[in-house]
Each structure stands twice: as structure tokens, then as C-alpha cells.
Amino acid sequence: MSLSYAATVAREYVHRTAVAEVFVTDTSDTEGTYRVAAQLPRGHLMQEGPVLDFSLLVETVRQAAVCVSHLHLGVPLGLAFLFRDLDVQIDDADALRVGDRQAHLEVGTALEARRTIGGRVTGVEFTGQILVDGRAALTGRGSLMVMTPAEWKSLRGLGRRETLSAAEPLLPSPQPSPQPSAQPSAQTSAQPSARADPRTVGRRDPRNVVVSQVSLVPSSAGERRAESWLHVDTRHPYLFDHPLDHAPGNLLLEAARQSAAAAVSLSHGLQPSDLVVLACTGSFDAFVELDLPTQVVTQVAELTTRGAIVACSTRTSILHAGRVAAQIDLTMGVTA
Template sequence: MVPDNSECDRRAKDRFGATIPRELVHRRAISEVLLTGIHTSGNAVYTVSAQWPRWHVFFGSVRHGFDSALVVETLRQLTVLVAHTQLNVPLGMQFLMPDMSVSMAPGALQDPSRPAEVTVEVVVTDIRAAVQGVTAFRTSAIFFVDGQRIAAGTAGARIVTPEAYNRIRSHRGVAVGCRMGRPVPAAEVGHLSPWNVVLNESSDTGHWPLRVDVSNPILFDHPLDHVPGVLLIEAVRQAVRLAFRDPCLDFLTVEAQFVSIAEFSDEATVVLESVSDGPEPAIVHASIQAAGRVRMQARITAKRLVSTGIHQWKSVGTERSALRENLHA
């Protein structure tokens, strides 16, 4: 039996009618909660619903298409939500994410006339537990809008008690207001506000100092004792945009490993280490380094999305050749 329109409207309202409690995704501002519900679909399989705004002051740097940064943040939130609501991880436990990857569907366009109602099919694997409960797991997610697959992602999670976290983080630095230096122009990295810029200017090709502004209400919605992974991934994206001179460029894929915690006391640098010499899309290997240690390493594939009346993917081959020559100069 096919449900009538009123029944469909009721189900949509149930799934997208309100956000979930903010503490379940580790957010303070209700406005920054993206998730609207979670339902069990089977053994360790869940359906998560989310609503993405038509435009966002931070997650709005990709014209026409879906912003990969919005997928990254949604993946973070749903991983935390699954832990608290399905794996019985108590509030107050500390989360560490050793890795995260996202892939975007080329050519998937957002309807600019309404918020996107997102359905995410989530599978939880690699669950590990100890006496205190779940200590680690992995989420794999596929994102759909109006039945169209628009992205996929995976994330690892480690759960640490507050006592254990305090022991391993006893040396942590103090948050600073903003890393000193001159930010790169916001327009060159796809943003309208300099508040969203996470790189400082540099004369060294392929190297940019990391900019950390703890007054940013999106990246630092709640108190942290380290630089968050969402900021580190955004820093790599901004570096790639600068390197290819394309503020509209976005990831097709990003695979990030958080090797060690990025401290507030770090004088960290974003480094583009190599650019592929093969066919499109461009493949970039990048890292964030500080004090002689790698904090994050990432493998990226990217193309630019340009508006030409008909939306299409355009090659970055010319800029890539120039960048590769500079990196090896």
C-alpha cells in the first residue's frame, strides 16, 4: 500500500521536524546541530537524518554543489550521536578520531530554493569494548538527498574516560586568541569572512602557517584543549585552493589520518608535499607539521566546479603543472 501525501508529510516532519539534543553531538549552539534524528535499521545499521541549510556562514564556500566540509561535520556529529544513543557511551567521555575520509559524488547539485533534507545510511563496525564499555568503533556512511547519493564517508573513533584523557593530555597547551600573522585573503580560499580563514600568508610555495582563531564560533563552538580535526581538514582544502588559484575548488575525496594531536602551542605548517603527474583528477599529498612531527597527513583528489550556465567539472591541469614545478624547484 502506497502512503498518501499526508502520511508522507507526517513521516518527513517526524524525521526533519527538529534537531536532536545538542549535547548528543557535542555542540553548544543549537543552530550548529545538523542532525534531526536516528532510527535503527538492523544489527549495527542505522538511518540518520540531517538538514543542511541553503547557505551557512562557514559551510557555504562551494557554489551550487554540496560542500565537503558540511559532509565532514555531519560525519563527525553522527559518529558521536551513534556512540551516545546506540552504543551506550555516557556523556562526558572523551572522543578521539584517528582518521576520517569523505568522497563526494561529482556533479551532485544542491537545490538553492530549500534546505537539503539528508538521509544517511550508517553501518557501525570494528566495535571494541572493555570493562567500562565501548572503547573504539568505526562508522561508514552514505549520504542521500532526494534519493540521490551525494557523498560517502568513514570515521574511526576512540573513547577515553575523562581520567585517562587527563593523564595523556597533562602537557596540553593553553588556547590562544589567534595565531599571529597575516591571514590570506578570504576570497582566495572561497570564504566571505576573514574569520573563516585558517591559513596565514606565506612566501614559501606549498607551505602556509596554520591560523588558529579560538573566537570562531563554528570551529570552536565549545571549549577544546587542541586544534580540532575539522579545522585541519579545512586548512588543507584552503591550501589546495591557493595552490591551484581556485577558490571554488573542492575535494572529490579526502583521506585524513590524525597522527598526533595538534596543540594550541604548535607553530604548525600546512605542507603540500606532492601533486600527481597523471590524468585528472589531480592527486595531492599534504600534511600538517609542527615541532618536527606530523600532526595530520592527507591524500586528496580534486577538481574545480565552475559555473558556465551549465554546471560542469573543469580540469586544474594547467595550475597543477605550475605548482608541481614550484614544489620541486
Template sequence: MIVEQRPLTDHSSTDRRLVHRSALSEVFLTDAVAEDALTYIVAAQLPPSHAYFTDHLSRRGGIDPLLLLECCRQAETYVSHRYLDVPLGYNFILASWSMSFENLHYRNRIEQCVSLRLSVHTEVPRYIAGQLRSVTFRIEISTATAVRLGTVAMKVKYTSKEVYRALRESRRGSAPKMNTELPGARHGVVEAVTVGRLSAQNVVLSDLRHTPNGIKAQVCPAFDNPSFFDHPQDHVPAMVTVEAVRQLALLALADECGLSAMHTQVSAIEGTFYDYIELDTTTELTVAELTTRVDTDHPGALFRSRLHVDVEQESKTMCRLVMELITARGSITPAAMTA
């Protein structure tokens, strides 16, 4: 293992192939060095404007936590190919991830166009016949000036295209549909403003309803949205699933607790993925549990919320996510807390 002793730069983007992107505008990494055999330092630069990641009605300003998550996804992908010798063309299978952006809330006035440093630590590698099959990444996110923003952990598996294709077809009984093969028309999409968005293109929910079993909605991303589908996909990407859960969380907090989407930000996420979410099958989200409390230790009278969301297709659980959110001053006081 060669340890690289040189400063990181932000002069240009990394090879888009190594972060699984087609468009250079969707590549946020700029450089990387190996600190030792297990740790890599990756540089990234956040865009000052982006069709998806800066399309928010938030009055808080600051950095979208999901943009930081995407930088971490790109970092683990880049490290896998460049340093861990995972071949180009292999499929990456996300098993689980967790993240905390608690510090981001208190530093929400950081400018959008900012350089990041991601400290990527690898652990628990599993090899079969000399080929890496899975690894866990633990990533610490800071600005280039050493302001700590959060942490992300994810377990990723790797498989060849041949094995991946056989796995997908055996589970479905047929070849999976690509987003480019499916109709683009969407119906019953929720209003963009209700999920803190300006553009309807970035809304990924439809058929919102309240049931005895909880608030439900369906996932319906725009298949021609280049931020969601930068290249052809045969499943709903994990980043789209997380965005869907965030939007459902904002709707649930508004409807059940009277909390404003414009003052609410994600602070933590935990997710376990059990199977691929098919594009051509109805995907149902259900808020299985929702709790909200006032943070009396904070002078800004923050509300802290936690939601458990099940993601199902044909009554089968495809993944489960727990999302924590912070609602800052300026929100409506929940009726349940005014008594």
C-alpha cells in the first residue's frame, strides 16, 4: 500500500466513471489520497446551485444533508474502485447505512459553495477467492477548514454484472425493467410546496392518504430527472428512497404536529435494505411510528422528531428507515404540546 503525502486539490472533478455518474455536473469529488492502508482522505466541493440539491423552500439556508450523503456515496464508490481494486462494471449493493448531521443544524449558515474533506475509514472487509465482496465504510465529514459536519457509515457489497443479472432475474422471474423503458407520466403527485420543494420535478411522492395504520404514500419519481437517474437504472436508487422518506416525514410532521417543512431539517438517518425496489411495481411508504418532543435544553426551542417508515412492494418489506428531524424556531407549535 502506497501512502500518498501530498495536499488535496479542488482544481477539477474526479473521473466520473469512478463515482458511477454520467454527467460531470453530478460529480462532486475533486481528489483523494491514501492516508494509510485503511483510511483515505477525499476532497469534494459542493455546488453553489443545483437543480435538486439546492431546490428547497427552507428558510434556514445552509447545506442539504442529502447532498452530504451523496458526497459520501461517491467517496465510498471512488475508494472502492481506485484503492480497493473493485473492477469497473461491478454492481454495488447497499446493505445498510446510518448517518448523523447533528452539527450541520447548528452551522446552517455555512456558504453553499464549500470544500469538504471526507475521512473514509474501511473495516470488516470480506474476500472470496481474492476478490473483495463487502466492506464497511465509516466516514467523517468536515469542511476544508476543519468544521465538523457529520458522520456516515455504510455497508456495501460487490458483485459482477453476470451474478447481478442472474440474481435479479431469479428473484423477479424476468429481466428487470429500466427507467428508460417505463412511461414518464405521473398522477396524483403531491404539491411541491408541501414537501419544501420549488420544482415538481423533484417531488417523488403521490397518493398521499391517512389510514388507521398510519400515513401512507407511493413513490413516483420522475424517470427523466437527471439527478435521480443520471444513467439507466433497473431499480429505485437508495438516494431516491431516502428523499421519498424525507418528503413523507415533512408531510407527516405538518399534518400530525403542525410543524413547518420550511423550518425542518434531517438530522439523522438509519436504513436497512432487504431487496431491490422495482421500478415497475407499486412502492408503498407507511409512517409506522412518529414521536415529537420539545428540546428544552436548547434556547431556540427546537422540536425533535423521529419517524419509522416501512417501504413495501406487494406487502413485502423492501427496506426500513428511521429518520430524525429538527424543526427550528418559527414553526407552528404542535397542538398536542399547547395544552
């Protein structure tokens, strides 16, 4: 059965507020194997380079898993989903190049639901592949927690108490505003310094920069280590599509990508704008509060060559209140 790209699904099925941020258009179920159609707009705010933006690809995977959970696994609307881990491999970087029309994606995935004795879904593990205009481009796996509002409130409260016991808030608690403002507000300064120059982190639009200036730090061990701070702007229409009381996973992934691009450039002389993500493994272990500073630390390995691809492995730690809140390993590469 062919999938339709005629219209997006209802925004509630992918947990988005803006219709423009809904990418999924259709789903199907064939004996437990699910196919999900999605369309990525060429003019999206995050889409700046010649290849499909990595953040948008991960968001497509998230939306596919959430949508299938609601439409095919019986998860009711109103429950909360929380990213726990992700493992993605780019199989064909050339398939991700932006063409002269919107990209049609198809996510083929198998989902395994964790259920209570009563049958309620408490988590989802997914594996699958993304086709871009019919070409196999990406494979990956990941997992999501599924919680009732009461469970979410309890987990969120516990997480915040644990964080605040380790570090006192240094900033006023932000009140996310859904309306953009011409004047900067206190919520855009959840870090000790201003945003990095977009060119140094592989970006063009300053609005998409989510870290401060990335600097190499001398190490007696000889390792290449780069440091910066997370820059949070709750007015960003994609990263904060709706008000949140913590930094979302896609913000942390983008911070790791920007830090890695800058760190590889500083360490090996490659241009940040030439670097693309070839692989990503991430785990998210603690909430990142919006009213505490968050450090982004990236370790950089040596360059490797695989055919026409020059690549570099990086490990980024999101340090928050004296502990690692998330760890994201990226392979950054330059393709011919």
C-alpha cells in the first residue's frame, strides 16, 4: 500500500503545537511493521546547508515513533513521551542532499512496547530505516518513556529537586513566551556568555546558534578538549515549539553537533560548514533546567579517512549541576 504525502497528520499525534512543525503525513501497519511518510520543507528555519539538517532527521524519527504509538499501539493522547537514547548511522550521505523540491521521507520501523500487567504502554523501543525519495539514507534505534501526567509531574519534580540539591539556581526561573519579541529577555541568557559566531559552529542564522564561543582547552594528557556553554532561547519556534520547563533533547543534540563542528575545525582545520553528521549515539540521563548554566564539553579524536570521506569522532558531555546530564557521541565528516 502506498503512503500519502497529501496532508500532515493532526499535530496532537506528534506532540507539536505549530502545524508547520508537523512532518508526518501518513502511517501504515503491516503485521507489526510500520511505515511512516514524512515531508521535510526546504525552507525550514533549521535547514541551512546543502544536506538535510540532522536535527530535522532526528525529529522525523521522534515524530514517527510517537505517531505510531498513538495510532497503532493504543497509547492515548495526553501522555508524555521522553527521549532516553538514540543510535543513528548515516548510510548514504549523498541521499540527504537537498534537491529542487521537498524531500519525501519514508520511515520503516519495528516498535516494541513495554507494558504494565494491565496492558498500558510505559515505553517504546524502535529500530528502523529512513528512505529519502526512495534511497536508503539512515538506520537507527532508540527508546522513549511514556508517562501519565501524574507520573510526569512526579518524575519532573524529583529530577528538579535532585538537581537543585547539587547546585543553587543562578538565574531567574524563565517563563517561556510563545510570542516572539523584538527585545531580548532574561530567558535568552541561561549561560555565562553570548552566542557563538554562526560561522564557527556550522550555522548561518544566528537564531539557530545554541552554544557560546567554543574554545580549545589545553590538556596535560594531550587530548583535544573544547568547551562552551549552552545558549537557551525559549522563543525559538522549532526548538521550543511549545512552552517547556526544561531543555529538550533536540536542543542538546544540536548543541553537541555545533560544539563538535567547532572543535573539529579548531583541532584539524576543517571548515565547520563542510562537516556533516555521519553517526550519532546519545543518552539522556537527567533533566537540564532552564535556570541553571550548562556546560558543553567535547573531546576530539584524530582524523580518519574512509574512501572519499574524511571523518572525526567526538564525544560531547552536557554538564549540568556537577553531573553529566547527557552524553552524545558524533562522527563528523566531510564527503566528496
